[in-house]
Amino acid sequence: MDFVLVDKPKPNVAVVTLNRPERMNAMAFDVMVPLKETIEQISHDNEVRAVVLTGAGKGFCSGADQVAAGRVPYTEGLTRPTIALRSMELLDDVVNAFRKMHQPVISAINGPAIGGGLCLSLATDIRIASTTAYFRAAGINNGLTASELGLSYLLPRAIGSSRAFEIMLTGRDVHAEEAERIGLVSRVVEPSALLDEAIALADRITAFSRPGIELTKRTLWSGLDAASLSQHMNQEGLGQLLVRLMTDNFEEATRARKEKRQAVFRDKL
Known part of the structure; x- marks a missing residue:
């Protein structure tokens, strides 16, 4: 099964879909490794001028996969601390890869964006959410820090420091209506219209220089x-x-x- 799908619904537009709906598109390494490879390939595809990122099923990305995390490549013979460091480095590289892409990236957030999924959405340039989407800085709820994958850098810049501190320190859910009000997303649409809205926005961008x-x-x-x-x-x-x-x-x-x-x-x- 391909955990990352690529479609080109319009000239110059690519849609990248996280495709593990039974796990709410969690950030298992089996998903993140091909995602990183895919976005690096698309970045160098000169026929693609804008990109849409979304999730299959009812979720955008539920963060760390606590059941089947997958395998980090190139870690044979390493001890647990080094494997942990390499794991975080790989996930950091995914976030940075979106920022480095030549093309603007629009996230079509079709459902929960939790923990690393929130970070993934913040790594994109424009965020559109369906009415069923919500966001959670989940680390604090799991006895960890809420800071991961650039979240403590990206979230305050997206919504302001006071709101970011409150959301990260309480671990509460931010539903779509509030996300639009505070600027976490640029607009909220019905689920059936989400992908069409994102593709139309991407298509508009492709008309420019x-x-x-x-x-x-x-x-x-x-x-x-x-x-x-x-x-x-x-x-x-x-x-x-x-x-x-x-x-x-x-x-x-x-x-x-x-x-x-x-x-x-x-x-x-």
Whole structure:
């Protein structure tokens, strides 16, 4: 059985589906290893301009698989502490791989996103949820820390520090309506419309300039790391100049508006 499925419902759009519904798409290594490989392959697929991530069945991702965790590759002969370190490194690499993808990634959160599943959703660039979705920083409920896979970095930046502290320290569920209100997701739709909404959003993104979209994604993420406004503005300016001086996209956009048509960006002079 393939635990990660890839579909291309529209030109330039790829849908990646976690496909272990009987385990609520838990983060077993049997799932995470092919997920990492898949997103790295898609990142270098120049026919794909935007990506949708979702889960099969009723859940998006339920976090750590406490029944069948699977096997971490390349750990033969290692002791338990080193295997544990390699395990966390692999999961960290999955989160970082989404951030490094050339394409914007939209998560279509069709159900529970718990623990590592919440982290996975935060690693994507845009989040859309169905009315049946909910989120939980589950580590604290399991006698562990709530911080894992970048959660203590990503969540405060998504919803603000006070809300993030409260959600992570109480381990309570954040249901779809609240998630939209606090900015954890950009919109909430009915389950039957979720995937279509995500694909339509991805399709809209594909109409724009490839370097424009890639640089916008990079700049948005780097803005979360920027030490100062002036430093970040410098990076923004360089990206804007690169596309302005190396393509005729601006002139094409101007012509298209005058001619009342959709612009066609060539990304070259």
